[in-house]
Amino acid sequence: MMKKKVVLITGGTSGVGLAIAKSFAEIPTEIVLVGRNRARAIAAVQEIQSLSPSSDVSYLLGDLADPTENKRLATTFMTTHSRLDILFNSAGNIPKTASNNIALNLQSHYWLTHNLASTLEKSDDPRVFIITGMPLAIQLGPVYEHQFNLVDRGLWLLTHKTLLVTILAHELKSWHIKVNALFPGGVQSDLLPWTKNLGNTEVAIASKLATQSRYQTITGQFFDDKGNLVRLNNRKYGLKRAKSVLKRYLPLKTDLN
Numbered sequence: 001m002m003k004k005k006v007v008l009i010t011g012g013t014s015g016v017g018l019a020i021a022k023s024f025a026e027i028p029t030e031i032v033l034v035g036r037n038r039a040r041a042i043a044a045v046q047e048i049q050s051l052s053p054s055s056d057v058s059y060l061l062g063d064l065a066d067p068t069e070n071k072r073l074a075t076t077f078m079t080t081h082s083r084l085d086i087l088f089n090s091a092g093n094i095p096k097t098a099s100n101n102i103a104l105n106l107q108s109h110y111w112l113t114h115n116l117a118s119t120l121e122k123s124d125d126p127r128v129f130i131i132t133g134m135p136l137a138i139q140l141g142p143v144y145e146h147q148f149n150l151v152d153r154g155l156w157l158l159t160h161k162t163l164l165v166t167i168l169a170h171e172l173k174s175w176h177i178k179v180n181a182l183f184p185g186g187v188q189s190d191l192l193p194w195t196k197n198l199g200n201t202e203v204a205i206a207s208k209l210a211t212q213s214r215y216q217t218i219t220g221q222f223f224d225d226k227g228n229l230v231r232l233n234n235r236k237y238g239l240k241r242a243k244s245v246l247k248r249y250l251p252l253k254t255d256l257n
Contacts, residue, residue: 004028005028005030005210005211006084007031007086008116009021010090011034012031012034012088013034013041013043013059016131017090017131019202019203021044023202023207024055025052029055031058032057032058032060034060034061034062064112065108066103067107071111074116075115077116083123084123085120085124087113087120087126087127089108089112091104091108092105094150094154095150095154098147098153105161106160106164106250110167110250113172117175128177128178129179129206130165131181131183132183135230138162139230143159143163160245160249161181163237164242164250166220166237166239166241167242167243167246170220170242171252178218179219180223182205182206182209182222183223183224183225183230184205184225205223215227
């Protein structure tokens with residue numbers, strides 16, 4: 001009998017996170033959703049269980065953009081779980097301010113991944129995914145630090161999340177934890193007016209990337225919504241650049257020279 005995978009999905013109570021959770025309906029898993037709204041979390045659990053009545057689904061509530069809450073949530077998870085196999089960092093928003101962008105769309109992923117690293121390490125095959133946006137924008141957009149308007153903040157988010165994958169993959173390599181980026185495609189969500197009208201509520205590739213053996217050794221890479229690797233400029237998104245850019249935002253754990 002296949003051993004159940006333990007999966008934690010931030011932002012898992014709606015939108016992309018919920019779509020990712022639903023992709024595990026046919027796989028033996030224990031899913032823990034992380035959100036901030038109790039009613040929405042309960043509804044998400046019920047939706048997943050309606051698709052797969054035998055699913056083991058629960059939720060945790062907390063504000064991951066607050067470092068104290070982030071640590072508390074990780075500690076709460078670890079008191080009831082001896083290991084974590086798969087972490088999807090899907091929580092995020094369309095940022096209205098630079099500080100919110102930095103805290104929720106960058107720092108929260110870094111904090112939570114490190115807060116859960118000791119539990120991930122206990123898995124036979126730990127995998128972490130950072131959910132991000134359009135590959136073309138990431139490939140072509142410049143890496144800069146100003147966030148004067150929504151377009152600036154959106155590009156900052158995409159490029160800095162990609163650099164974050166580089167950093168985490170390096171920092172957690174000795175723990176045998178693989179870290180990759182995933183573009184989920186167009187998924188119905190409340191993030192933007194146009195995403196509310198999308199008909200797609202699935203990210204079918206998510207469970208495949210997280211469980212299939214052919215992806216087991218890949219780390220520090222970017223997958224599109226079909227499971228294809230997206231080519232990135234190593235000078236732009238390599239380790240040296242990632243360290244130089246992100247050290248102002250993150251307490252980098254190792255010497256990255």
